[in-house]
Amino acid sequence: MTTPPDMTLLLEHVRSACRPLPAPHPAYVLFFSCSDGEERASVTIARGTSFDEAWRNGMNAVRNIQRRQSGRHRWLRVDWPTALEASTWAELRDVLSDTKRNYFRLGISLDERFETAFLEQELNANAMLYGGNKNVSAELNEKNFLLYFNTRFPDHQPPEFADEETIYPFASTGALFDGTTVYPLHPSGLNAGRRVIDKLDVGQVTSLIYDASEFLARQVGPDGRFIYGYHPCFDREIGTYNTLRHASTTYAMIEAYELTCTPLLREAIGNSISCLTRDLIVHALLPNGRIAAFLVEADNEIKLGGNAVAILALAKYASVFDDDRHDELMERLASGICFMQDEKTGAFRHVLTFPSLETRQEFRTIYYEGEAVFALMRLYDQLRDERWLNAVELAFGHFIRNDHARHHDHWLAYCANELTRHRPEEGYYRFAIDNIADHLDFVANRITTFPTLLELMMATRQILTRLKIDGRFPDLLNRIDPHRFERALEKRAHYMLNGHFWPEMAMFMRNPRKVLGSFFIRHHAFRVRIDDVEHYLSGYVAYLRYLHEQESTEDASHDVSGRSER
Numbered sequence: 001m002t003t004p005p006d007m008t009l010l011l012e013h014v015r016s017a018c019r020p021l022p023a024p025h026p027a028y029v030l031f032f033s034c035s036d037g038e039e040r041a042s043v044t045i046a047r048g049t050s051f052d053e054a055w056r057n058g059m060n061a062v063r064n065i066q067r068r069q070s071g072r073h074r075w076l077r078v079d080w081p082t083a084l085e086a087s088t089w090a091e092l093r094d095v096l097s098d099t100k101r102n103y104f105r106l107g108i109s110l111d112e113r114f115e116t117a118f119l120e121q122e123l124n125a126n127a128m129l130y131g132g133n134k135n136v137s138a139e140l141n142e143k144n145f146l147l148y149f150n151t152r153f154p155d156h157q158p159p160e161f162a163d164e165e166t167i168y169p170f171a172s173t174g175a176l177f178d179g180t181t182v183y184p185l186h187p188s189g190l191n192a193g194r195r196v197i198d199k200l201d202v203g204q205v206t207s208l209i210y211d212a213s214e215f216l217a218r219q220v221g222p223d224g225r226f227i228y229g230y231h232p233c234f235d236r237e238i239g240t241y242n243t244l245r246h247a248s249t250t251y252a253m254i255e256a257y258e259l260t261c262t263p264l265l266r267e268a269i270g271n272s273i274s275c276l277t278r279d280l281i282v283h284a285l286l287p288n289g290r291i292a293a294f295l296v297e298a299d300n301e302i303k304l305g306g307n308a309v310a311i312l313a314l315a316k317y318a319s320v321f322d323d324d325r326h327d328e329l330m331e332r333l334a335s336g337i338c339f340m341q342d343e344k345t346g347a348f349r350h351v352l353t354f355p356s357l358e359t360r361q362e363f364r365t366i367y368y369e370g371e372a373v374f375a376l377m378r379l380y381d382q383l384r385d386e387r388w389l390n391a392v393e394l395a396f397g398h399f400i401r402n403d404h405a406r407h408h409d410h411w412l413a414y415c416a417n418e419l420t421r422h423r424p425e426e427g428y429y430r431f432a433i434d435n436i437a438d439h440l441d442f443v444a445n446r447i448t449t450f451p452t453l454l455e456l457m458m459a460t461r462q463i464l465t466r467l468k469i470d471g472r473f474p475d476l477l478n479r480i481d482p483h484r485f486e487r488a489l490e491k492r493a494h495y496m497l498n499g500h501f502w503p504e505m506a507m508f509m510r511n512p513r514k515v516l517g518s519f520f521i522r523h524h525a526f527r528v529r530i531d532d533v534e535h536y537l538s539g540y541v542a543y544l545r546y547l548h549e550q551e552s553t554e555d556a557s558h559d560v561s562g563r564s565e566r
Contacts, residue, residue, distance in 0.1 A: 028054035035507035037073030079174030090163035125508035211517030213256035217268035224275025229529030235510035293332035308371035346398035370411025377418035405434035413459035449499035454539030
């Protein structure tokens with residue numbers, strides 16, 4: 001049987017890259033994974049003494065699978081082993097105990113002939129090596145392993161997982177074909193299984209922003225509430241809700257809308273804002289006689305960060321859509337923040353109880369304080385009321401005295417960037433530098449995608465640019481090697497691609513269509529939650545503006561060069 005013309009590109013790519021395995025293994029082993037986007041990929045193992053034989057066997061299976069599939073996508077992924085060695089279940093358990101959960105990046109064959117074998121993506125997408133969120137390391141989950149084994153290989157004897165039983169972990173590489181383009185995939189390692197992208201350019205980052213923001217828009221119902229998230233391995237919705245994350249996700253969606261201007265996103269933003277102002281924010285009389293507003297959770301918690309991100313969403317909405325109807329509401333939310341601030345020290349109470357407004361928790365997370373001061377700065381930008389700037393400066397005195405820079409908080413970087421625009425003082429600049437100076441190795445090398453690190457870098461980069469233009473504090477600039485800073489920034493922006501649900505990753509989940517184009521947290525079993533997506537989105541929005549700045553600088557440089565030559 002011949003290969004269809006539209007598969008020729010894939011065939012030639014795989015043929016040129018695939019190498020035979022040593023005996024006693026089959027010379028050629030190819031994993032064919034196909035999905036229509038509606039259901040988990042069907043995987044077939046094709047073996048042969050020659051490449052052509054293995055390819056022919058695989059294509060026969062693919063045709064049979066595609067006849068049963070009805071979805072609109074036609075994703076075909078082909079992987080092949082590149083290295084393997086014999087091991088045992090006991091040795092695997094030892095390796096897993098030293099591996100971060102969901103970060104085991106090899107496939108496993110249960111026999112030397114590859115009759116029963118699993119790609120790394122199959123193992124992780126079916127939680128076969130996941131022992132639950134209480135275990136920080138990977139763990140052999142025998143129940144999930146057998147569930148998927150019996151689905152894939154109903155006619156084979158399941159493993160008994162005996163310590164001495166031989167297995168064959170293997171490294172692999174592959175390619176995805178979407179019907180038009182062949183995408184080479186990274187080989188085994190931290191980037192394993194997703195497409196190779198050598199350089200992030202404007203088009204690529206714009207596409208990421210479009211896909212992620214449209215995903216978020218699809219999560220907003222007519223009542224303005226989000227589907228909070230999914231556990232995609234088994235297509236389970238996360239049943240809880242968080243009003244703080246409702247507001248902060250809306251803020252990120254408006255950031256994206258500035259760049260994409262899509263009708264679906266605009267409608268979702270409008271519904272979400274309506275829900276926020278109508279259903280989630282309450283009003284209360286303060287002891288000083290002022291009326292304040294508070295974002296309230298379902299359990300009657302008032303979080304400092306909740307008021308903050310509500311202001312951020314409303315201020316961004318006012319700016320982008322030229323709409324001032326929420327100005328009074330934002331001031332009342334800001335009054336709520338100031339009610340939670342100590343007038344002498346600048347410190348904040350973190351959680352109150354509604355309606356009593358009594359303190360429930362003095363401290364919960366460092367992020368609340370950064371969110372609070374960033375929101376007050378954005379409100380000051382909007383309304384120019386000195387109360388909000390004074391509250392920020394009071395808080396920054398507290399941050400500096402208590403060395404909050406050691407937390408490397410991206411929200412504080414956002415605020416420091418805004419504050420130094422209006423108050424370009426050495427102490428505030430020094431805080432911003434302290435917030436990143438000893439953190440660059442962590443930014444560059446952290447094994448998790450940690451999207452807030454890109455936000456931290458992008459906000460700090462703006463501060464560094466302002467410092468350089470200011471010129472008064474060269475000693476502060478000298479504390480950061482600009483080339484090292486840029487390398488860490490670029491490395492983080494590229495590494496975050498490993499958290500995107502590309503087709504080649506989504507296809508192994510229970511319902512690929514639901515999570516396609518979103519972002520996930522690998523060590524939380526590939527969890528997709530609106531706030532997870534939000535932080536990737538905000539980071540890439542800032543990164544895209546940075547790319548546009550670079551293009552503008554290069555264009556200006558070329559213009560100057562051209563004029564001088566003439």
